[in-house]
Amino acid sequence: MDKEQGDGRQVVLSVVIVEYHSIEEVQTCIASLEKCVGVTHEIIVSSNSCYGEKERAGLAADSGHVSWVFNEQNGGFAYAMNEGLKRAKGAYLAIMNADCIFETPLDDMITFMEHHSEVGAVGPQMHDAQGNIQDTARPYVTLPRFIWRQARRVVGHQTSILNAKMDYGQIQTVDWVIGAFIMVSRQAYQDTGGLDERFFMYAEDLDWCTRIRMNGWEVVYYPKALVTYKGTRRARSNKKYAKIFLKSHVAYWKKFGFFYGYPPRKKILFHHDVKEYDHQ
Numbered sequence: 001m002d003k004e005q006g007d008g009r010q011v012v013l014s015v016v017i018v019e020y021h022s023i024e025e026v027q028t029c030i031a032s033l034e035k036c037v038g039v040t041h042e043i044i045v046s047s048n049s050c051y052g053e054k055e056r057a058g059l060a061a062d063s064g065h066v067s068w069v070f071n072e073q074n075g076g077f078a079y080a081m082n083e084g085l086k087r088a089k090g091a092y093l094a095i096m097n098a099d100c101i102f103e104t105p106l107d108d109m110i111t112f113m114e115h116h117s118e119v120g121a122v123g124p125q126m127h128d129a130q131g132n133i134q135d136t137a138r139p140y141v142t143l144p145r146f147i148w149r150q151a152r153r154v155v156g157h158q159t160s161i162l163n164a165k166m167d168y169g170q171i172q173t174v175d176w177v178i179g180a181f182i183m184v185s186r187q188a189y190q191d192t193g194g195l196d197e198r199f200f201m202y203a204e205d206l207d208w209c210t211r212i213r214m215n216g217w218e219v220v221y222y223p224k225a226l227v228t229y230k231g232t233r234r235a236r237s238n239k240k241y242a243k244i245f246l247k248s249h250v251a252y253w254k255k256f257g258f259f260y261g262y263p264p265r266k267k268i269l270f271h272h273d274v275k276e277y278d279h280q
Contacts, residue, residue, distance in 0.1 A: 013093075168223060181227055188217045
């Protein structure tokens, strides 16, 4: 059941944004959200910046209806998201990177989930500032596929590796969607307990989508919703983040398998409110 805001209205959507020394990005992100959300909603900013008391007070005072969660440590992305999700009241919960800008109504994703009760998580289509589609809906990351992707990135200097067999204009089930933006139902959140905080950074979104499907839900790529996403891709140029990136994927493989063992998805194509099963 939806929980109420202070004015007694039911909260339909809660959006949690992680902040790490990125105040301006957060403000721009929030401004885009406010233009694209029509349902009753709340925005929660979960900060890992470990600001002092004076800075915290100033941010809280200047943020209007936005709620701030000031974490006592930089516990990583999953940790910060969970701290925000614990306080969320909505029937639908979304995690969002500060460097995401919504371009279309967010309410459409909620309507879609309301019409498809088997869907536990949804991700939008994302593109860069030049309008190029990003590879934000992906197959499970096996060890061979991981090596292949990294080789293409290094040798081919490719920033976005699209699946030639996938129609990126089609609403469809996918293995997982990246954590720059994921919307989940409250029940899917409760079934999984949120993100796994053993992942400091990277692969926590892959892990969460895997566990959502293991709990009987489907994960869907929803290209009718559009987001501009910068993406830092620090793991490609920074040795520290590269090590964290690799460590996180090894942890995922130890959990689910290096080559196989991932929960299979139903191959479903959605045409508006009608779904069609692809038996190929």
